[in-house]
Amino acid sequence: MERLLEQIINGLQLGFVYALIALGYTMVYGIIKLINFAHGDVFMVGAFIGYFAYTFWGFSLFGAVLIAMVLCALLGILIERVAYRPLRYAPRIAALISALGVSLFLEYFSSLKFVFGPNFRVVQPPLKEIHWNLGGIPITNIQVIIVSVVILLLLVLQYLVYRTKIGTAMRAVSFDHDAARLMGINVDFIISFTFALGSALAAAGGVLYTLAYPQIYPFMGIMPGLKAFTAAVLGGIGIIPGAVLGSLIMGQVETLTAAYLTSQMRDAIAFLILIVVLLVRPSGILGRSDPEKV
């Protein structure tokens, strides 16, 4: 029983880590309908910048998160400018291929010796892990931080998208660029902003990720990126709470499978459940599946 509880906590930690990445993913998707495969790689860049910031440049953890967010926001804007904007009026799949290209570029470029180098680096985040025991449930300060950040981001993003002027503009842009332009919305600016925001979220995710899994390397973004995206789809992509819900489910499924079924089948079962859920709810758990109005 106590083990089960501990496993559920393990699953929660994993789920919240996925959520950290999935939130940014789903934001960008919600506004521009682009599966931004480079998201996981921006996450990687964020983790590296954070690492440099706290190991070599003398920043605190908070400072490292901030600087990673700012630099990655700029990187996001640059990527959008160069690789996506020229494809604004092209078929959606073209942007997806461009995103794949950007993703590969970031991975291979980062592994050059004079960039980040190909090594797996062990990092020492400026935060000691503290273990608490809450009535038999083991909890660490890092878990607490990650959970709080996810909840905070969830609330902030919900507020931003549904309660602010720029959020409304974002939703308008997500529907139709021309219509948004006619409202006086600078569509290019809104999309840049969305990318900057998404990339900043990825960067924050990257730095916090190293707290839980203190190791970085240029290809570290692929799997978490893919899992987080899957989680976002599971919850209903484009829907902010859906990203968190999907992530938590993924986390539980993976953990419980590994713990009680077989660790070999962990990924297989996670994706099997994804497929089954989609068959029952074709737009994800929270997704509205309004049939196309004829």
Next chain:
Amino acid sequence: MLEVKDLEVFYGSIQALHGISFKVNEGEIVTLIGANGAGKSTTLRTISGLVRPRRGKILFRGTDISRVPAHTIVRMGVAHVPEGRKIFPNLTVLENLQMGAYTRSNKQEIEESLERVFKSFPRLKERVKQLAGTLSGGEQQMLAMGRSLMSKPSLLLLDEPSMGLSPILVEEIFEIIKNINREGTTVLLVEQNAFMALQIAHRAYVLETGKLVLEGAAKEVRDNPKVRSAYLGELSFAS
């Protein structure tokens, strides 16, 4: 107020406008009629900045806006209700209207504009909380027009506002256009429903495959035999 000079527009290699020039004076309703594909929508899209012309000038109150981005043109006082309405289906009626006032920041003035829109379109007031996508066709058209008025435009571009509306709503919409105009907004109206358009307009232009072929006071245009046979149809409908 608006002066278009020698406008040429291309979609890729297809030329949609072959050098058209026309004028809209302050306080007028000017209508642009023409067959399908003549380039009416293209003209409006070019004025509001959605499409870049290859050649020609668009003077709005004396400044050339042919290279100005769409979102800036809105700020200058030009509002465009596009073909097919393009309301935001996933926003509520109120949010749609607020989107219309995106360029403005004075809360109180926005509130006043909102009241005016509700006065023109009382039906929208009943449905402020409803998602715009679930409105009926006529209501959506009202919303699109109301939304454009929220930017307090001095020039309103309307693209086929009567399309797909029931006869009673068509009348109502034209009534509203007249009212809007009476309250001081200049209107450039594109219509297939040439009967109605020519009834409320002051002046009219006829567009044929990207060229202007006729212009004049609305009444004259309506009585022109060529127009009668080409656009108004010489059918007598049984009733």
Next chain:
Amino acid sequence: MPLLEVKDLCKDFGGLRAVSNFHLKMEKGEIVGLIGPNGAGKTTVFNLITGLIPPTSGSIIFQGENLVGLPPYKIAAKGVARTFQNIRLFKNMSVLDNVRAVLHVQNGYGLWQAALHGPRYAHKEEQALARARELLEVVNLASREQDPAGSLPYGDQRRLEIARALALEPKLLLLDEPAAGMNPREVASLIELIRFIKDKFQLTVLLIEHQMGLVMNLCERIVVMDFGEIIAEGTPREVSNNPLVLEAYLGKGAVVN
């Protein structure tokens, strides 16, 4: 036996009853108009008949057979064809292929014939080509058969949709606002076209339209809906003098020319 008999048809969307106790009987060769205010449920009736959405209750008997529960493609194969309110052509396919894509239904040849381009393939394709060209001729689009459908002017697209529907060799043709966005001149020629194809292909036509010119001119009988219910039914003259219809739909000015 009527060609089509719709009885007690209801459709709910969430809490909204979009179609309520709708009924309609159509004899072979009739042209019936379906009119009513925006949002009255007219298009929904079409969607129900063609099987795109399932009814909440009611029955749709076509040539003595209940269509309810059948998938759309089977209903189409039985002879019910339609056009769409917002044109739904296969935009990136050529004008010719738009028609031929539908023709294949009567144009069966097996996968092997298709893969190897066997003699049966050649024969059937030749027939299909001839038939498609014939239909394009009817709607006056033969000269544009190689152009992508999406590049046609709006009015031509509407007519291509009609040709595509005719390729099914339907017995019942459902037209959803075929004249929308056309000027009176174009409406007049559309009327001619509908008359012509009705005779040539022995069709029964049910059409939705807001342009009274077209409706009053073509239809022998008109059904008026409001809030999902039928509020009036009769000849054009009867309907246009009905006070309920005047109030809800035509307006006091009632300019039917």
Next chain:
Amino acid sequence: SGKTSQTSTGEKTIKIGFIAPLTGDVKTFGESAKNAFLLALEQAGMKAGDYKIEYVIADDRNDATEAVNVADKLISQDKVQAIVGSVTSRTTIPISEVANSKKVLLITPTATATKVTVDNKRKEFVFRACFLDPFQGKVAAQFARENLKAKTAAVLYDQGNDYSKGLAEAFKKSFEAGGGQVVAWESYSKDDQDFSAVLTNIAGKNPDILYLPDYYQKVSLIGKQARGKGIKAVFLGGDGWDSSELDFAAMEGGYFTNHYSPDDPRSEVQKWIQQYKAKYGTVPDALGTLAYDATNLLLNAIKTANSNDPVKIKEALQATKDFPGVTGKITFDANGDPVKPAHIIQIKGGKQVYVTTINP
């Protein structure tokens, strides 16, 4: 053999190919091996016997398809007579198939899978410088039973990695054969970063030993998380641990089997460490060390045969006896696998400390 190589000046040359993952997610392994390969050539003065050495470097991206292509390229386009590479079994197995069928010599520094040299039949032209999966697993099990007196062990390995899986299976077999009990047998996949579920299970079994046969980057993460889960077991692993990038703090107290010990006073060892450091600024890892030995074994055979004919070099290589490599005195067995001792190293006070040597 018709593979004559005479430069225009009449000088005799031999062409050596080098294959490793030089791009992609395990580029870092390929880089270590490449550094060592180049250093060995340089030390030899780009010469072996009377033969001037030319070399060609190629990347396999750790991809089986590319590995075949690249082997073909080196052999039929660049016309090499011998190849050093590749790093992982995933790419070395297909390369060995190609090289052996084309009668080009192949020596892999680090591919540990049995199939590399023998797959039903001995691949005559294929050799390796490292010991095989079964041997390391066996040594680790023996050390755990006899030196650490362990009774129970948990094993956690990468199911998609043949190296990791091979070691794990060999360890289990020997450990159980020696009377021990494997109480937990768990795995993960390549890109997992979170092991808490399986570690919680393992913690529940409270084993004496936690066997972690994988590369340093994975075990660093696992080690840290395992301690976080309150696992007190002694960590045990294989040569994959040997890297300066290992998380020494997390792995403190753990033991691993290795090819050599940096504490070993032999001059080959000390010279190697010192020269590598001087050239590349870091301590060489196991991959680099093996690549160094592999290259030197090859050069030595070329010198002995004094020929660029792969058949003659092959014979010389097969006859190698007590070659003084950094990883010990190397003799090849009939399968082309080296017979050499394994060293046990402990992570202690943030350093690698030599513990003992176990002979095969």
Next chain:
Amino acid sequence: MVIPILRRPIVLGGLFGALYVVLKLLGLVGLINDYWQRVLDQALITTIGALGLSIIYGFAGQFSLGHAAFYGIGAYTAGVIGKVWGHGNLAYFLLALLAGVLMAGFIAFLLGIPILRLRSDYLGIATLGFGVIVRVAMENSNKLYPPLGGATGMTGIPQVANFDWIFWFAAGTLVLVCNLVTSSYGRAWLSIREDEIAADALGIDTTRYKILAFVLGCALAGLAGGLYAYRYPYLHPSSFDFLKSFDFLLIVVLGGLGSISGTVVTAIAWVFLLEGLRIVLGQAFVDWRGIIYALILIVTILLRPQGLFSGKEWRLLFPSLSQDRTLGKEGKHASFGG
């Protein structure tokens, strides 16, 4: 009437025959060494697989990110037959290829029935998930049947697929696919890609055609996999994971959706690009290969967002075909979310 029927086989037969002879001659005089021969074979195998995805995505519009899984299923199925029973016997080789094709097609059928109801990105992610499941299955396959090798990979498949086989299989596949897409089947697929609802309402059994496209396309992936198994001496699960599916996807998209010619040219160009970069960059810049590759990818799609052939076809392959089937300005995917 007889003449047009015969004209095509003669034209195509002559075309491929001539190409074959030229390539063989080049090989004989030593202009194509073993390396370039291998690369050419890989290019042709990739072409077969990509043509499969072209049917599924380029024509029927079904977004699949799991194509490599079927490639792998074909490879393992065909491979294990050759390894255990075939021992280089040609009859077994052909039988094994057939088995690979059937197995890939059959699994596609079982998967397709439930899954093809999903749309656009959701379908993509579900097929991607299927790819992950297949990879895990391959990694553990030795527990079910040891010759499959599991995570250690499978060796011992007789390498009997030489250029002749691969070339003629590729040529045959190309003709077959060209024929299919110019038939009523091809038009039905395109109509589904363009507007599924309209297709349905106009009498096209969309479910059946989608499944058919999926099964045929995956069967071709299976064929490609089978040939791969007999040309490349080692099968490993990592050779068939989701990253490989992206390779097929980008070939089909860069070729231009709905263009067979584009798919063929891009598949071949793609393989030669990856290998050619080795030669161009030389050993001083080995680690730039991935970067240059990524940049070429980005630049190509920026310059030709509709793909290299943007829906056009070579007249040579399609004597009677309308010329434009590009995807339009608007992406074809349904949009969702908020």
